[in-house]
Amino acid sequence: MPQRDTKPFIIEQLKEGRFDFAAIFGNDHPVELEIGIGKGRFLINEAMRRADTNFIGIEWASRYYRMAADRAAGRHLVNIRFLRDDAAHTVNVNLPDASLSALHIYFPDPWPKTKHNKRRLIQAPFVAQAARVLRDGARVLLATDHEDYAQQMEREFSDSRDFTLASRLIGPDAPEGITNWEQKFRKEGRTMFKFEFLRKVR
Numbered sequence: 324m325p326q327r328d329t330k331p332f333i334i335e336q337l338k339e340g341r342f343d344f345a346a347i348f349g350n351d352h353p354v355e356l357e358i359g360i361g362k363g364r365f366l367i368n369e370a371m372r373r374a375d376t377n378f379i380g381i382e383w384a385s386r387y388y389r390m391a392a393d394r395a396a397g398r399h400l401v402n403i404r405f406l407r408d409d410a411a412h413t414v415n416v417n418l419p420d421a422s423l424s425a426l427h428i429y430f431p432d433p434w435p436k437t438k439h440n441k442r443r444l445i446q447a448p449f450v451a452q453a454a455r456v457l458r459d460g461a462r463v464l465l466a467t468d469h470e471d472y473a474q475q476m477e478r479e480f481s482d483s484r485d486f487t488l489a490s491r492l493i494g495p496d497a498p499e500g501i502t503n504w505e506q507k508f509r510k511e512g513r514t515m516f517k518f519e520f521l522r523k524v525r
């Protein structure tokens with residue numbers, strides 16, 4: 324259970340309507356979103372490293388989301404907020420058009436059984452919504468250890484007329500910060516697949 328006051332770090336779920344990021348953060352700095360933050364290691368490190376950027380983390384598991392908010396509170400960060408929701412709902416319903424400067428999705432649940440593949444987050448409707456909420460030139464950073472999901476990620480974003488592939492990496496090197504799962508997978512020597520796409524200019 325959290326030891327600190329995590330309320331200032333929480334964005335309440337919104338069934339309908341769009342978030343007002345300027346009101347939430349009290350400034351108009353660029354906003355980056357991470358979906359499925361786990362314990363929040365990547366996003367908290369980024370918020371500490373880049374004070375002029377605002378960060379939002381969405382996490383479905385309440386235990387993890389509370390843990391991440393507690394960690395942010397312990398570091399007195401002013402540029403990070405957390406939301407407990409289904410990421411697809413948040414992106415589809417709550418995010419304003421052209422409101423994000425980057426989207427981070429690291430090791431999303433792969434739903435490996437064929438009959439469960441339809442539950443994967445990264446599918447054509449999600450990619451269309453990502454195109455709506457990202458600013459021109461915004462970055463999408465993706466990672467997975469699951470080869471079939473890696474192929475699906477690359478295919479869905481490459482098939483979209485709104486994105487262009489900027490980099491494709493297979494192996495352990497992380498171009499940016501490292502998540503908890505990446506750390507675990509590195510120790511296990513697993514192959515990892517990483518992609519960076521850019522939102523084309525409208």
Ligand SMILES: C[S@@+](CC[C@H](N)C(=O)[O-])C[C@H]1O[C@@H](n2cnc3c(N)ncnc32)[C@H](O)[C@@H]1O
Nearest residue numbers: 359360361382383384409410429430502503504
């Ligand atoms: C495999 S973990 C990876 C966590 C973190 N990205 C990392 O690399 O350490 C996937 C995370 O995504 C969360 N998650 C899965 N589906 C979600 C959804 N629809 N909305 C929000 N979070 C979700 C899970 O609860 C879990 O914490």
